[in-house]
Amino acid sequence: MPFKYLFSKGKQLQSLTDATIQSLTNVTESIITYTWKEIASLFGLQDDIYKNPLHKPLKKPVKAILIGAGNRGNTYADYALLHPDELNIVGVADGNAIRNGRFARKHSVDAVNRFYAWEQVFEREKFADAVIIATPDNIHAAPCLRALEKGYDVLLEKPIAPTEEECRLILNTAKAKGRIVGVCHVLRYSPYFRQLKHIIESKTIGDVVSIQHLEPIEAIHMAHSYVRGNWRNSKETSPIVLAKSCHDTDIIRWLINEPAEYIQCFGGLNLFKIENAPEGSTERCIDGCAVESTCPFSALQIYYRDRKRGYVFDLPKDSRKAGKVILKKLATTNYGRCVYRMDNDQPDHLTINMQFKNNITAAFSMEAFTSYEGRFTRVMGTRGDIVGDMESYTITDFKTGKETSWSLKTDYHGGGDHRLVKDWVQAVGHRDAAILSSLIDVSVESHLMAFAAERSRLSRTIEKIIV
Numbered sequence: 001m002p003f004k005y006l007f008s009k010g011k012q013l014q015s016l017t018d019a020t021i022q023s024l025t026n027v028t029e030s031i032i033t034y035t036w037k038e039i040a041s042l043f044g045l046q047d048d049i050y051k052n053p054l055h056k057p058l059k060k061p062v063k064a065i066l067i068g069a070g071n072r073g074n075t076y077a078d079y080a081l082l083h084p085d086e087l088n089i090v091g092v093a094d095g096n097a098i099r100n101g102r103f104a105r106k107h108s109v110d111a112v113n114r115f116y117a118w119e120q121v122f123e124r125e126k127f128a129d130a131v132i133i134a135t136p137d138n139i140h141a142a143p144c145l146r147a148l149e150k151g152y153d154v155l156l157e158k159p160i161a162p163t164e165e166e167c168r169l170i171l172n173t174a175k176a177k178g179r180i181v182g183v184c185h186v187l188r189y190s191p192y193f194r195q196l197k198h199i200i201e202s203k204t205i206g207d208v209v210s211i212q213h214l215e216p217i218e219a220i221h222m223a224h225s226y227v228r229g230n231w232r233n234s235k236e237t238s239p240i241v242l243a244k245s246c247h248d249t250d251i252i253r254w255l256i257n258e259p260a261e262y263i264q265c266f267g268g269l270n271l272f273k274i275e276n277a278p279e280g281s282t283e284r285c286i287d288g289c290a291v292e293s294t295c296p297f298s299a300l301q302i303y304y305r306d307r308k309r310g311y312v313f314d315l316p317k318d319s320r321k322a323g324k325v326i327l328k329k330l331a332t333t334n335y336g337r338c339v340y341r342m343d344n345d346q347p348d349h350l351t352i353n354m355q356f357k358n359n360i361t362a363a364f365s366m367e368a369f370t371s372y373e374g375r376f377t378r379v380m381g382t383r384g385d386i387v388g389d390m391e392s393y394t395i396t397d398f399k400t401g402k403e404t405s406w407s408l409k410t411d412y413h414g415g416g417d418h419r420l421v422k423d424w425v426q427a428v429g430h431r432d433a434a435i436l437s438s439l440i441d442v443s444v445e446s447h448l449m450a451f452a453a454e455r456s457r458l459s460r461t462i463e464k465i466i467v
């Protein structure tokens with residue numbers, strides 16, 4: 001039985017029961033949304049998008065060491081708690097004592113296998129099958145290369161590395177050593193993008209002619225991560241088009257299934273700079289800033305009053321104690337500083353035009369100033385089109401005008417995180433790289449597109465992509 005949703009002008013309002021829908025009188029439009037199985041049956045597609053004939057039971061769980069026990073590292077490692085027969089975490093390296101301790105307790109890691117700096121892991125003889133690398137962007141390449149030298153397979157957070165040279169070096173080393181390097185392009189594993197890929201490959205909408213893709217960051221998220229946070233300065237981490245949007249260059253390339261040939265990018269930083277600092281604003285929001293009560297980016301409001309994004313502070317569970325810790329962090333860390341007085345340089349908006357083989361084009365925008373986040377995709381084919389927003393999509397057939405819609409609520413990675421880990425564990429456990437979609441080999445291409453986009457933005461050129 002298809003699930004019913006109420007739409008108005010193409011926007012989903014809420015999920016409702018049949019009776020409620022019938023009782024409403026002012027509905028402008030109502031659309032039945034189908035499950036994937038129903039869509040697959042309508043268009044003659046594979047009904048299980050995650051079915052992989054190469055998946056087989058493992059003889060024993062893959063043993064992995066986590067390097068970087070922060071937000072992402074914990075997300076991937078949690079897979080081991082849910083599937084101990086597939087993955088065991090046997091070591092951890094993180095310089096943050098609180099995170100190191102919490103992680104070691106969660107995964108029962110032996111004291112002898114706890115390290116503070118990633119280098120210490122490789123001073124020991126190899127004691128696991130693989131390492132998961134989830135350290136900051138500029139600490140990906142070095143541990144990855146050391147892991148490959150030591151004979152470990154790797155699950156590597158994106159971006160692979162902040163420079164083209166390092167990306168190519170990792171690719172070449174992985175090939176030379178015959179090791180598996182999976183890259184965390186998690187969107188490939190989300191139901192939304194998986195289904196779009198199946199629909200496009202089946203030619204349901206004919207041949208793809210172009211794609212429009214939007215990545216709304218959401219204004220407060222922008223301020224948190226790319227103005228105050230660890231990704232604020234491209235020279236210390238990597239350009240935002242790589243750090244944030246390599247997911248999108250990867251997805252666009254994957255959906256189009258042709259190599260990108262040319263790329264052009266415009267964009268810049270409009271708001272978060274010193275010349276825009278309001279009169280009466282202070283170095284820190286807690287310093288008696290005259291505009292704190294009206295500023296949308298007030299750190300006091302975001303972290304202290306609204307208690308949002310506090311995971312960066314490793315807060316205690318007791319909310320009164322947590323409040324004290326937050327105020328101390330606002331007085332001492334970048335998260336308490338005025339958004340107009342940082343050392344940030346990441347663009348707050350950018351657009352990319354891409355030319356692919358066979359005259360297929362794509363237009364991509366990354367936007368900080370939105371009240372929402374997620375991904376919005378429009379795929380234009382010769383027989384129909386697809387309009388989607390990560391949680392739903394509609395396929396329209398040009399001949400019949402028939403609309404077919406799908407809808408599912410998930411997190412912003414569309415539920416892709418653990419599906420990626422599952423495929424990686426299978427690939428490592430069976431020593432078969434073909435199981436994994438986001439291998440280093442294909443992932444490098446999305447990074448070359450991002451590097452070329454950044455060169456284009458800075459020098460106002462059209463860049464040729466050389467893979």
Ligand SMILES: NC(=O)c1ccc[n+]([C@@H]2O[C@H](COP(=O)([O-])OP(=O)(O)OC[C@H]3O[C@@H](n4cnc5c(N)ncnc54)[C@H](O)[C@@H]3O)[C@@H](O)[C@H]2O)c1
Nearest residue numbers: 068069070071072093094095096117118134135136137157
């Ligand atoms: N795939 C995705 O969708 C996605 C999403 C967000 C972030 N990321 C990427 O994941 C990576 C980690 O991001 P995060 O949000 O988890 O950051 P985080 O700050 O929460 O975690 C990073 C951890 O690395 C540790 N660390 C730093 N230097 C270290 C060293 N020398 N040795 C050992 N540990 C060290 C830190 O203490 C921290 O706990 C980044 O590269 C980021 O760009 C990917």
